[in-house]
Amino acid sequence: MSPSFPGAAPPAPGWTTEEMAALGRLHADLEAKRELEPLLDTLVPEPAYEFHPAGLRLAGGENVRRYYTQFFSDFMEKIVGYTLREEWVNATSVAQEYDITVEVEGVPETHRVLGVLFGAQGENGVLLGGERVYGSERIVRLMTGEMFDALEPIGEG
8 A cells, every 4th residue: 555645655676674664763763862854864855744633734845844843842842751652564664652741831641642654765765755643633733833733634735
């Protein structure tokens, strides 16, 4: 099944589950370290992110850069703990299920989030085409910050 994102394509023939797992872990590690440029280098130039069940998306390199800039400076500052509950990997995607505890105005909140990173053919090999994020509207609003109101309904744009 091909990803539903513009410009996305299945990874290259011969791409393995182990290679996809390594790419997904690299992306997650760079995100945890807040290393913006290396993180963006794991993505195709025009990635897309979908947020479910809200049915919203953001797409394009500049939008994803803006998203991660505020994600690092705002959302990650609210995180007081997280646990990787499960991870599933195949040759086309990495799914990671987390419990994320954030503190907002002194009150801790724990949210379950499932992120599905998918591989796509880039100019120089397989990169990530984006991510499908499954979580409550509350966690999506916290993750996207000021960008929430700029998210587009899936199927538009």
